[in-house]
Amino acid sequence: MTQPQSNVRRDRADHIVDVKDVSFGYTASPVVEDISFTVERGEYVGMIGPNGSGKSTLLRLILGLHEPDEGQVELLGHPARAFAEREKVGYVAQDVTENTKRMPITVAEVVLMGRFPHAGFGRVTSDDRDRARQALRTVGIDHLADRKITQLSGGQRQRAYIARALASEAELLVLDEPTVGVDAESVDAFFDLLTDLNDDGMTILLVEHDIGAVLEHTSRVICLNRELYFDGDPVAFADSDALDRAYGTNVRRDDGVVVS
Template structure:
């Protein structure tokens, strides 16, 4: 990594008393949380609960109505070392439908902040190949990004983050539209990346996957209903309170 360790903080994300709304009604309210280096954090909550908005605030895409958001100790709106954050959006599949470029070219984009004056070097191409190998799609390097499945496209964008030498991976509903077999492999990949030291902040609709794979669960519906280990979460009523229904009973009934 090229970043000066003197400028680092182990807190990759810091959110303090955050509130934001597109209208007079808040979408997120009084949210405080910290994501430390090496953590694997999953955010769950019902549709419209503010999960994606919270990620956008973390990334500095909105100005909070109240509170403070920081990336690596710096205000997120003014954070300039964007290569340190890899973002995979929920609509990445839609955004790539008309892109007439190859998988390798997409991943190589992650090297642009490091290239300097637009000059792509051998090192940049080596990093690109290494990233493709890490996510298991090196054999697809020359294929058009538009020809990949949804799961393969998500891997390509994670590879781009790896090529940029990102330290924080932020994912917003990355398994939407991905088949079940690919979803399982995708979460195995995230596990491996986290084991290798990648900090992950994930919004995911699959509660079971979050409970199985992450180290920490945040249950959100405008405000935080729970923030802690998955095994403690399942012993609380936070899920029912956040979703406004007894999901456990409904799930048990549907299994009968």
């Protein structure tokens, strides 16, 4: 590209995520194949697919944790593997505290980690602490700041990780099956929080096994099973046969695939 025009540049910068012809496989057989899509600023995208469909792998590719075999992934206009401007990317995985069960660390300390990329090798300032505290208020658990993170319920813990992303001033929130192990009542409140954040301008990319939740809450559905089966409006998705094709014919149409 020679002499990029200014409007082209702005165009590219507004692609928060840009996946181009990406294929990847751990062994000879591809886990994801020839996938392309972009996520624009302010979108709320839900990614669904059956178990082993490669949706978590695709997420890892987007985050730069894997190098694609073919194609390119750009995050915030930079190659994903360059890990540039990462304070703008918030990441919430399945409840990771399982592995670090006994590690003594408070909620406030975890949320403050969101400020670490800003602080670099310098000291954490009182401004950093204020922002962390503010983020805790936003997700509604500032009264738990001095609790050990292991003492929180699954739903509270996921809120803490979102607070960490907010403290980091993230523009993109990437969630990998965040509601696994979270009780039903908290799940609803959790999705309400995501909707609020999206209303405030946060771009959200959500991988979720609960199809109903994705159709209900997101504004765009990406359905994949190794390849891309559907990309578009939740209503159009419900009307299409993409679900049957992606999941195979005998899919359990459980919890309310019908959109209200």
